[in-house]
Amino acid sequence: MSSLEVSEEVRQYLKTPTFDNWQWEDAEIMVLLQVMYTDLDFISTFNIELDVLQQFLYEVYRRYNNIPFHNFKHCFCVTQMMYGLIWLIDLRSKIDSIDLLIMLTSAVCHDLDHTGYNNAYQINARTELALRYNDISPLENHHCAVAFEILEKSESNIFRNLPTEQYKRIREGIIKCILATDMTRHTEILNKFKAILPVFDFSNKDHRDVLMMIMIKVSDISNEARPMDVAEPWLDCLLQEFFNQSDMEKLEGLPVTPFMDRDKVTKPSSQTGFIRFVLFPLFIELANLFPCLEVRTFLEDLTKRVRETETHRERERKRERV
Ligand SMILES: Nc1nc2c(ncn2[C@@H]2O[C@@H]3COP(=O)(O)O[C@H]3[C@H]2O)c(=O)[nH]1
Numbered sequence: 001m002s003s004l005e006v007s008e009e010v011r012q013y014l015k016t017p018t019f020d021n022w023q024w025e026d027a028e029i030m031v032l033l034q035v036m037y038t039d040l041d042f043i044s045t046f047n048i049e050l051d052v053l054q055q056f057l058y059e060v061y062r063r064y065n066n067i068p069f070h071n072f073k074h075c076f077c078v079t080q081m082m083y084g085l086i087w088l089i090d091l092r093s094k095i096d097s098i099d100l101l102i103m104l105t106s107a108v109c110h111d112l113d114h115t116g117y118n119n120a121y122q123i124n125a126r127t128e129l130a131l132r133y134n135d136i137s138p139l140e141n142h143h144c145a146v147a148f149e150i151l152e153k154s155e156s157n158i159f160r161n162l163p164t165e166q167y168k169r170i171r172e173g174i175i176k177c178i179l180a181t182d183m184t185r186h187t188e189i190l191n192k193f194k195a196i197l198p199v200f201d202f203s204n205k206d207h208r209d210v211l212m213m214i215m216i217k218v219s220d221i222s223n224e225a226r227p228m229d230v231a232e233p234w235l236d237c238l239l240q241e242f243f244n245q246s247d248m249e250k251l252e253g254l255p256v257t258p259f260m261d262r263d264k265v266t267k268p269s270s271q272t273g274f275i276r277f278v279l280f281p282l283f284i285e286l287a288n289l290f291p292c293l294e295v296r297t298f299l300e301d302l303t304k305r306v307r308e309t310e311t312h313r314e315r316e317r318k319r320e321r322v
C-alpha cells in the first residue's frame, strides 16, 4: 500500500480518536504515519522529500523493540491520538505548523528503543542507561537521543531542508516534549498547566510549550479513552510488560515495583486508580482549554469507564472478603 492508495474514508477515520490500530499491519501503519505528515501539509510546508520521510519512518520502525507494550504499535497509537486531537480541537488555526510538526514527530519518537523495563528498574539495576544519564529520566533521554541519531543521517533527516534556526527550534521542542513523558514529572507539568489556564495565551511561547507537553502526555496514556475493544488488548500488553519486569526484579533481588507485581495486581485494581487519578484529571484540564472535548465523547466515555472499573474492583473486593 502506498499513501496514494489510502482512501478518503480511511483518511477521515484516521483523524478520529476512535481509530482501531489492531486492524492494521506494521507496513500499513507506516503508510498511515506518512498520511498524517501529508494531510497536515508538512510535506509542502517543510519541503520534506517523500523518500526521506519513508526512510525516517522505516528507521523509527526498526528502532522500536518487539516487546509487549512499548513497541511500534504503541508509537502509532500515541501519534494517532496526537493527530486526532490536533484535528478535534482545531489546533491548526491556533498555533504554527512548526509546533504541530514538533508535536507529531515527538509522538513518533517518544519511546524509541524502549527495553520494556521502566526507569525505576534502570536505576535500581544500575543499567548502562542509568549510568549514562545519571539516573535522570534515563529512558526518555535515551528515546530522544535515538531520535536525533536517526535525524543525524541525511537520508532519514526529514528536517534536512530547513534553515539552521528552524532545526534548532524543532530540536529544542522535541527534547522538551519527549522528556515530558517521564511520569515522575506528571504533577509538576499538570500544575504548571493549571496555573496558566486562566490566562492561557496561544501567542505566548511558554504557554504553548506547556500545552505541547500536556498533549503528548495525554496521548501517551490515552488507551483507556479509546473504544473498549481497542483499549482492552492494550491493557493485556501493559500488564504483560509490567509482570515481566516484576518477575525480573524478584529474580535479581531488586525492589519490586508494587503496581507491576503479578501477585498483587488485577486488571480492575490497575485501572481504577490510574483512570480516576491520572488520566481523567489530565483530560479535564485539557477540556478546560478546549471545551469541545467535553461534549465530544471523551469525558463522557471516560466517566463511564471509571464507573465500570470501580464496579469490577468492588466485586473483586467482595470476593476477596469471602
Ligand atoms: N495502570 C495503567 N497504567 C498506564 C496505562 N497507560 C499508561 N500507563 C502508565 O503510564 C505510563 C506512561 O509512561 P510509560 O510509557 O513509561 O509507562 C506508562 C504506564 O506505566 C493504563 O492504561 N493503565
Ligand SMILES: [Zn+2]
Binding pocket: 074, 078, 110, 111, 220
Ligand atoms: Zn509511550
